[in-house]
Amino acid sequence: MLDYTGIKCPVCGKPFRSGDDIVVCPECGAPYHRACYQEKGSCIFEDLHKEGKDWKPPEEPKPADPRAEIKDQECPVCGTLNAHSALYCNRCGAPLKEEASYGGQQAPPPPTWNSAPQQRTGFGGAVPPFAFDPMGGVSPAEELDPGVTFGDASKLVKQNTGYYMPVFRYIKNTRHNKFNFTAFLFSGAWMLYRKQYKYGAIITVLMFLLYLGYLCANFFVATPLMLDLMEQVGADISQTLNLTNDQLLAITQIMMDQPLLYLQLSLPMLCLAVMLGVMIFVGVRGNKMYMRHCIRTAHRARASEGDYSAALDAKGGVNVAIAICLLVCYLIVANIPLWL
Numbered sequence: 001m002l003d004y005t006g007i008k009c010p011v012c013g014k015p016f017r018s019g020d021d022i023v024v025c026p027e028c029g030a031p032y033h034r035a036c037y038q039e040k041g042s043c044i045f046e047d048l049h050k051e052g053k054d055w056k057p058p059e060e061p062k063p064a065d066p067r068a069e070i071k072d073q074e075c076p077v078c079g080t081l082n083a084h085s086a087l088y089c090n091r092c093g094a095p096l097k098e099e100a101s102y103g104g105q106q107a108p109p110p111p112t113w114n115s116a117p118q119q120r121t122g123f124g125g126a127v128p129p130f131a132f133d134p135m136g137g138v139s140p141a142e143e144l145d146p147g148v149t150f151g152d153a154s155k156l157v158k159q160n161t162g163y164y165m166p167v168f169r170y171i172k173n174t175r176h177n178k179f180n181f182t183a184f185l186f187s188g189a190w191m192l193y194r195k196q197y198k199y200g201a202i203i204t205v206l207m208f209l210l211y212l213g214y215l216c217a218n219f220f221v222a223t224p225l226m227l228d229l230m231e232q233v234g235a236d237i238s239q240t241l242n243l244t245n246d247q248l249l250a251i252t253q254i255m256m257d258q259p260l261l262y263l264q265l266s267l268p269m270l271c272l273a274v275m276l277g278v279m280i281f282v283g284v285r286g287n288k289m290y291m292r293h294c295i296r297t298a299h300r301a302r303a304s305e306g307d308y309s310a311a312l313d314a315k316g317g318v319n320v321a322i323a324i325c326l327l328v329c330y331l332i333v334a335n336i337p338l339w340l
Contacts, residue, residue, distance in 0.1 A: 004031045007057050010044060011036035030055035077140035077151035079309050093133065094140045094151065136166040144168060144291075148298040155309070156294045156316035168291045177288050184283025189326045191282070193318050196293050203282060204326070210275045211333060217267035225264055229254060 004016045009032055016022060021034040025043035032040075045055055071081040073096050075089035082089055086096055140151030153168060154161045167178050183190045188204030233250040235243055243251070255262045301311035 004057075007031065009033050009036055011040055025055065028053065028055040077149075078134075078154055079313060091134055093135070134161050136162040136164075138165040138169050142169070144172060145295045145298075147302060148295050152298045152312060153291075153294045155312040156297055158317040164287070164290070167287050168294075171288055171291055177284055179283050180286040181283065183286030184279050187279050187282045189323065189330075190286065191289075192326065193320075193323045194290055194293075195315070195317070195319055196290065199289065203278065207275060207278060208333070210271050210278070214268050214271035214275070217271060222265050222268050225261065229261070 004022055005018055006015050008015050010030060011032060014033075016031065016033075022031050023034045023037050024031050025045070028043060028045050028048045030043055030045050030048075032043075037043075043049070048055060070084050072084050073082045073086055074080070075082060075091065075094055075096060077094040078089060078091050080089055080091040082096060088095055135150065135154060138150050140149060140154065142150045144150050144153050150165055150168065154165060157164045170176070170178060180190075186193075188200050188202070188207055191200030191203060194200075229251050230243065230247070232254065233243075233247040235247050255265070297315050298312065301315060302308055304311060
C-alpha cells in the first residue's frame with residue numbers, strides 16, 4: 001500500500017496522518033478517509049473513470065527562483081543588497097533582522113562549510129559544500145577601535161578583506177605587526193593604491209629620489225672613477241675590462257691610501273641599501289599603518305554630516321587609476337639607464 005501521509009483527502013481537504021483509516025477507489029486509486037468515502041457513497045472522480053485514467057497526487061509547488069526575488073535589504077555591516085526574504089547577508093553573514101524568524105521559530109544559523117543541502121546562487125550555479133568568508137572569520141560587529149567595528153573597516157578595505165580583517169585583529173590583540181609582502185615589493189605605490197595618499201606620496205618621492213641618486217652616482221661618479229683607476233694601473237679598457245691580480249692589488253692599494261675614493265665608489269650601493277631599508281620598513285609597518293588609516297577615516301566619516309555608510313563606501317576601496325599611472329612611470333624610470 002502506498003504511503004498517503006501528508007496528501008489531502010479530496011472530500012474533507014485534511015491531510016492524511018499516520019494511522020488514519022484510509023480506503024482507495026478500486027477504479028482510479030484515489031484515497032479517502034473511510035468516513036468521507038461513506039459520506040459520498042462513491043468516488044468523486046467520475047471523469048477519470050470515464051477516461052480510464054488513474055488518480056495522481058497533486059504536484060508540490062515549485063519553490064520561487066531566488067534570482068527573481070527583489071533585492072531590497074541592505075546589510076547594516078557591509079552594505080550589500082540582499083533578497084527580500086534573506087535572513088543573513090550573503091557576503092559577510094551578518095543578520096539582516098534583529099529578531100529574524102523562520103516558521104515562527106528562531107532563524108537557523110547561516111550556512112557553513114558542512115551544510116548538506118545545496119542552494120542556488122544568483123549566477124545560476126550551485127553553492128559548493130564550503131563557503132568563503134569575506135571577513136576571514138572575524139565578526140563584523142567586533143570592535144576594532146572605540147566607535148569603529150570590523151564591519152566598518154571592511155567597507156573601507158573592500159578588496160581582499162579576507163586577508164586584512166584577521167591581520168587587523170591580530171595587530172589589535174597582540175600589538176605586533178605582520179609582514180606585508182606586497183607592501184614590501186611596491187612600497188609607496190601600494191600605499192597610494194590603498195588611498196594612503198600622504199605617506200604614499202612621501203615614500204614614492206623618496207624612492208624616486210634614491211633611484212635617481214643611484215643612477216647619478218653610478219654614471220657620473222662611480223663608473224668614471226673606476227675607469228680612471230683602471231687606467232692608472234695600466235689596464236686596457238678599450239679591449240677588455242678583465243683585470244689581472246696585480247692590477248686588482250694596485251687598485252686596492254690606491255683606495256686604501258685614499259679612503260674617499262672607496263666612499264665614492266660605494267655611493268650607488270649605498271643608495272640601493274637605503275631603498276631596500278625603506279622597502280623593509282614599509283613591509284613591516286604597512287599593515288599597522290593601513291589599519292590606523294582605516295580607523296582615522298572611519299572616525300572622520302562618522303564625525304561628518306551625512307550618511308555614515310555612504311561616506312565609508314565613498315572613501316573606501318582602492319585607486320586603480322593611480323596604480324596604472326605609477327606602472328607607466330616605473331617603466332619610464334626603469335629605462336632611463338638605456339637612454340644615458
